[in-house]
Amino acid sequence: MIKISKRLAAIASFVPQNAKILDVGCDHGLLDIYLFQNNQAKKIIASDVKRSALKNAIDNIKKNNLTKKIETREGNGLEVIKENDLIDTVVLSGMGALTIIEILKKGKEKLKSINHIIVQSNTKLELLRKEIIKMNYYIEDEQIIKDSNKVYIIIKFTKGQRKYTKKEIYFGPILIKKNTTLFQEYQKEKLQKLEKIKKVIPKNKIIEKYKINKEIQLYK
Numbered sequence: 689m690i691k692i693s694k695r696l697a698a699i700a701s702f703v704p705q706n707a708k709i710l711d712v713g714c715d716h717g718l719l720d721i722y723l724f725q726n727n728q729a730k731k732i733i734a735s736d737v738k739r740s741a742l743k744n745a746i747d748n749i750k751k752n753n754l755t756k757k758i759e760t761r762e763g764n765g766l767e768v769i770k771e772n773d774l775i776d777t778v779v780l781s782g783m784g785a786l787t788i789i790e791i792l793k794k795g796k797e798k799l800k801s802i803n804h805i806i807v808q809s810n811t812k813l814e815l816l817r818k819e820i821i822k823m824n825y826y827i828e829d830e831q832i833i834k835d836s837n838k839v840y841i842i843i844k845f846t847k848g849q850r851k852y853t854k855k856e857i858y859f860g861p862i863l864i865k866k867n868t869t870l871f872q873e874y875q876k877e878k879l880q881k882l883e884k885i886k887k888v889i890p891k892n893k894i895i896e897k898y899k900i901n902k903e904i905q906l907y908k
């Protein structure tokens with residue numbers, strides 16, 4: 689069994705048993721190798737838009753003798769999915785929120801058969817939650833972890849509808865419920881950063897000041 693980082697292990701823990709997965713932006717393909725070896729998936733397609741990145745996956749898959757088990761496809765986002773693949777789970781990790789949203793919006797038609805979207809991004813999580821919920825998914829689970837001194841948040845969306853408050857969209861409904869020490873520390877640091885930024889916003893930047901005050905209010 690290959691060794692993977694704590695971040696990738698947390699992503700893998702959100703993949704349902706017997707899933708048919710597309711890993712968008714697989715790069716090294718380590719997640720896919722682990723998922724296969726862990727007997728978690730019925731089908732795995734590892735894809736990347738960048739040829740050199742996909743080559744990393746191809747090489748690692750070869751090294752692990754899984755060329756016949758894990759398919760690799762070069763291409764942009766969900767474009768690589770064909771109808772008879774019957775993909776039901778998409779993983780998008782290590783990407784910016786805007787890239788993830790763009791990929792999902794472009795692949796709107798393909799989303800019809802996708803039951804689960806698993807994302808790990810370090811930017812604009814509020815926007816990410818908001819946009820994926822609009823696509824008719826709800827937040828089934830969330831995890832916050834620390835790996836090599838960096839904090840990561842992983843979100844699992846599942847097809848369906850649920851209503852959320854502004855606070856839940858901002859902080860994460862499940863993360864609020866779990867309320868781990870790491871989550872509390874992470875939010876405390878974010879609040880401190882916001883307060884620092886507020887101090888240096890010039891007095892005449894009224895809209896910016898208003899926005900940051902609103903954000904700070906969410907913490908209080």
Ligand SMILES: C[S@@+](CC[C@H](N)C(=O)[O-])C[C@H]1O[C@@H](n2cnc3c(N)ncnc32)[C@H](O)[C@@H]1O
Pocket residue numbers: 712713714715716735736737738741763764765780781782783787791
């Ligand atoms: C930082 S790597 C993350 C690799 C891996 N998913 C992980 O979490 O460790 C991001 C990868 O996403 C790929 N990527 C970016 N935009 C993409 C798109 N529109 N379609 C497919 N792959 C994309 C990049 O080429 C890169 O290999």
